[in-house]
Amino acid sequence: MKNVNGTFLYMKIANSIERQINDGVLRLGDKLPSIRVLHKEYGVSISTVQEAYYYLESKSLISSRPKSGYFVIHDKNCILRSPKTTNPPQEKVSKDACDLFSNFYQNTRRHGVVNFAWALPAPELLPIAKLKKSLHETIREVADGGTNYDTIEGSVDLRRQIAQRTLLWGGNLSEKDVVITSGCINALSLAFMAITEPGDTIVVESPVYFGVLQLANQLGLNIIELPTCPIDGMDIDALRTTLKYKKVSAILIVTNFNNPIGSIMPDENKKKLVKLLEQYQVPLIEDDIYGDLYFGKNRPSTCKYYDESGLVIWCSSFSKTLAPGYRIGWVAPGRYMDKILKLKRYHSIATNSIFQNAIYNFLVNGRYDHHLRKLRTTYCSNSHKILRGIKKYFPEDTLVSNPKGGFLIWIELNEKVDTQKLHERANKYDIDFCPGRMFTLQNQYNNCLRLSFGMLWDEKVERALQKIGELANEMINEAEEIEVLSN
Template structure:
């Protein structure tokens, strides 16, 4: 990134921080462009870029012949969801049928898919990825048609290990095993550690793919209370480990799906300590960690793992190339079991896509792409929060993620979001009802929305329509 690019973002972040903490209030006039230039010693184009950035987030507006004014504040965003309180009246059939129904609609290009938690194709470097794939075919022996070694492409594992230093993971190439996406990494980890009938712990709500995977393996799932900011309730986790026979714990540590919560560093450290004390493996899904809106990537539970109790799983499916199915796991002390599981179930990972992603990481293109993606998604999240505050029922509560792609909405309890989903679908809008994210009969008034779409007037109109439909049901 250029020096000017860093400067305009720094100026914009400073003003946004003042708006967030009400140093600058709605209606306040901002310093003129010339004053910004003098105060920060920057060019006029840099000062303008900072204000354009704040305008794109819906926080300020330009008034002809007058200047720039604060138009919106975080104060007016909807309230946050409360800590979940999972019930234990299992009704898994409700989850399975609903997931199948929602995903049956995803292939329809006419639908506006707020239900899909991946970035829009327009936000991905497709042309650069195509060139990287062609180069991989040219450079690999036999054009990439040969099997990879069981642990996976060595160049890719080198790059992932190098990348881990950004969150103090300090992994080595030999610590890693490649997989066909993050779900595949989670599957190998669970298969290696558990047997049918075993109990595992997850957050609640939790990504429906985890629930379906666990049920397919014959596992019993305990859903624990979870906060929309700090993640799983550590006291509930501690009590569960003390009173029940738990075979594994599966957590999404950074910007979870669907809540968007991010465990604070001290919570991650404490969670690892609890796992070590009770001898329970921690499978960490760190799929969204690179999509942060702050100044630094958040650490992972693996950062604090000194005994090898954490199996750290990741992928580029949410950041770079969903269809390439490139993921990985650092299994810690369970490495041999996970390698054996992969050998039995797939022998090898896909050669070409691994090589292409390895080259993309090696050239530095990934970080350049991530900077743009993070900025776009942060802007999107603020626009969505503003729109939900304006168009949805007043009692609506919304998560406030500091990264990732997803918002969790709690609507008034009278609203059945499965009916809202069916009604919205008639208008070519697809949402994910909250009932998908639990095996219990709960979250029937909740929805998950993805802000990975390209923000435009069509998206705003769709959110307005969705809000109006919810108001009519209320």
């Protein structure tokens, strides 16, 4: 039942309670009013209150105890301290740094491993039965069984759906602005090839997704890593100074729910950033692959929204939300459309039409939005669980990013913990994650790590998290013993 403003009644109640929890009015362990009380107080049905409580439970904010009612299980103070804005050095690095983790995709495939490493949704969270149905339907209907080449730019139906969805952040793209790619990494690859030449310099956040480092390195680009805040993202002043003194060919930023640092660039900064682009005529590759996975009410905006001169190349995909293996992503290349189309044709000709049509079916029937709502709730719930776990199990001085979306968390441990060694130890317990060193070409973030919480959270995951914490504590103790001995 919706009220006048179009919000469901139960959501109104749930939002009020959530606000009180976040403001510290309701605290960890507090008992919530009984369903009967709220039913009278709000003048709504019992089932509406129940629904509100179920919703809060699904977000891991409250929990029911048999015969006792509902209790707050979320500690607002559990929002641990964030790491400081990074301050990456700019030393010459060996090009081989990228190879450090080149076997990453192979190693983490072992069976039975608790996988905090991959920035991917676990299959259990995906609507696989519905996707299969959509595929079967597509195969029956598609012309010539999909054996033909599609157009270079890809399915017009799917592109229109993608364009329509930009309304969620105020975008007004049309299908003509969008090109389908083989996942987001392929969109980034085409974008880099369109706007840079070997020897050019690009600017990225620090830490930065290792795939970007590997790709840029392979293309012979020089990489400047800029200071980045775990809350607001890239330091715009640092960027301004860089643009003033260096010739930069491209900037790449994950604006929303950054991988790995979890930041979300405020609208004001997005606007400032786009102005800088225009001033220096430098294109921005905006990797917005996590943008749809917000925990709050609204989808965050993009730099593309502020882009009037076509300098923003907006990239994303369905890999973090629907089906990584289908390899369907897209790019809205602004003024670089012609170049992107040529590059796609030269390097791979076309994208297969079956997956495009299957995803189109999924979108046009509203199944995607339904799935996203569920997925966001799960990720939000997991974010609370992982934060609680880190507070409980990890060393006290641990700093963490505070994700407002996506399913990645960035952790800074005591400097005594070398996370590459921690990684080796964790591997022995069949636990995998990404050491911080993967996310930079400089010698830094050796005490950091990235955890993914895109899984079905269960006892095994909880124990694995606990084990990482124990191993970290163990390493600190060892280091302190050595210090004592050597004094």
